[in-house]
Amino acid sequence: MKIPLKGKVLVAQGGGPTAVINQSLVGVTLEARKYAEVQAVYGALHGVRGIVEGDLLDLTRETMHNLERVAASSSSALLSTRDKPDAAYCSRILDRMRQHDIRYFFYIGGNDSADTVRIIDEQAREAGYDLRCIHIPKTIDNDLAINDHCPGFGSAARFVTQAFMGLNLDSRALPGVLIGVVMGRHSGFLTAASALAKKYEDEGPHLIYLPERSFDMERFIADVEQVYCKYGRCVVAVAEGIKDASGNPIYINLKGAQEQDAHGNWQLSGSGVLGEFLTDALRSRLKVSRVRADTFGYLQRCFAGVISDRDSQEARELGEIAVHYALMDHLGGSIVIRRPVMNYGVSYDLVPLAEVAGKTRVMPDAFITPEGNGVTEAFLDYCRPLAGTKIPESFRLRAPRVH
């Protein structure tokens, strides 16, 4: 181990919150506080915005007891931002860091946050300012390059699983067509996780539509009709980012010009329009009396109490590992999760920021059925451990019929 550079640590959280993002924050904070060379651990409020605005908390003064409670709480305890810093913004960040003698910067976020870290790292290098920059992954979308999976995904996958277990049970008691619209702009991982809800042969989700395959309305109606004829009901999982044959999100066609965030992403969640569109189409075309759609929206991101234990542990470890790389090895980069043992073990690694920054990983073909409306056993094997242990299970009566 090299002797760590003297100075302060700065940690921040960016992008959409997750159920376990505070584990990484607390992992960084508690680990960094162990080093005599670390003069203070600062937390920036609202991500990069808090850095330029000087909105910082002194996490050195936070009790271990409260940090542990915060770690177990959903969402970003340091609050978040959708700001997408350009070079000028980043140079203001760097000024602030020099001002506070920040020598270690940890940014917990998705691929946009990784790109911010990449720019700051470059600028520090060019300016000859000794700064270790580390990106710590998080995203419920599970769409970061190189990573086997991303912290935050497992807990969201668990929510989606438990939600579809409920929809399965509900639609069996009162049959009809029940659609669940799940978050996912480009990557279908979270929507695909709905498949973990299936226990019995006749259970749903019977159909799964992902952004990785183009969505065809005629095909969709025919699929639903076929399932409905077979089982007398149909449970469908749809990613909010499903696209038409030209690659345009169905959602945008529906709403016309809509809000875009600073990253150029269209606003998809917090609206039931896609579900409404799909149920209207089914109602007008099929002879099914009961067609419903539930849009999971923000419920799936920070729902209190639905947390994957594995996801939580890994998010915590990532924070610690990030400190090890920065302080013991004097390295910067993006931490990634690999899975050397399929059933189940992880290892952590550090890769250059540019390999993760701004890139989006989508579902591999091996995870999607040839028909494009379901997932494979390979996906289930991949996803099952991530959703954690002790997932609730449902049971049916097995009593014989009275004759």
Added chain:
Amino acid sequence: MKIPLKGKVLVAQGGGPTAVINQSLVGVTLEARKYAEVQAVYGALHGVRGIVEGDLLDLTRETMHNLERVAASSSSALLSTRDKPDAAYCSRILDRMRQHDIRYFFYIGGNDSADTVRIIDEQAREAGYDLRCIHIPKTIDNDLAINDHCPGFGSAARFVTQAFMGLNLDSRALPGVLIGVVMGRHSGFLTAASALAKKYEDEGPHLIYLPERSFDMERFIADVEQVYCKYGRCVVAVAEGIKDASGNPIYINLKGAQEQDAHGNWQLSGSGVLGEFLTDALRSRLKVSRVRADTFGYLQRCFAGVISDRDSQEARELGEIAVHYALMDHLGGSIVIRRPVMNYGVSYDLVPLAEVAGKTRVMPDAFITPEGNGVTEAFLDYCRPLAGTKIPESFRLRAPRVH
């Protein structure tokens, strides 16, 4: 104790499923199986429909082990129905019961199911057929007359609480206006339960709109604006059944002629239209960039793994108590839950079916603030124990600012 009448027991589940309705089913089944006079316990599939169609399971042949697992599973294990039997339908039910020598009938359901039990009870009496008919309450709406609260409500209230905890955390991390649309046609209890999510002074739900008070769009927009100016964000709970000044559900005005079920109830859930309408109105009138609505839909009814322990225990006891009344006391009627000890204890009672059948209880005035957009401490005291113990809690950082 009188000697029970010899014969068979029939149990069924009606209306919307809940997270604990199987506890009542298993309570009836296990308790009834203890009596030598009970020749068999039958379960009708799909409620009253299974009775007329002869679709019955022999629950005497179900293992205790599996019954316990079914009890802990959400939704109606005997499946359900929205059929609303008239006198002719009920007389066919009675024929079937005589055919099978059914002497005890337990129907687990809401106020419509209670009314069905009332008609069958009357017809049996008129026909001189010795039959004990008992209605066992369940409804997430918590709207049955006389009952302090209804089985199923506590678990749904817990879901709504945990959901709003998540929305609170999410909207604090990425501020804006976040609306949660909650089930509730005439009674606002479930929407009101969102108030349990508030822990910190600045947390939501800041505004709660209930079917018990008429909804005025101008007032709504002004309310949201005021909260947003104060806190920089606003979390709102809205019942799907909110009505305009003439008493018409806002939802119906939006969609025009819509599906009605056999009970004449408009279909409200499984659609995001109300949330869309409210967010559109706020976007066009307020200068708030981020306005979202999540419609909880069917997620709140059977979500796997979110169950109130108290709710679960009471639902189970109700099934047992029902058997006691019918077999030990030779009585029929509707079981009700009372609360002799506010913090917290329950007692069970039997009342005439007509006192519960077809009636709807709404929130008492003492539970709603004078402004009509929030709930009182009295409601919180009422609701808190029902959502059960060990509700997750969220914690914030308390670290001082860096100066």
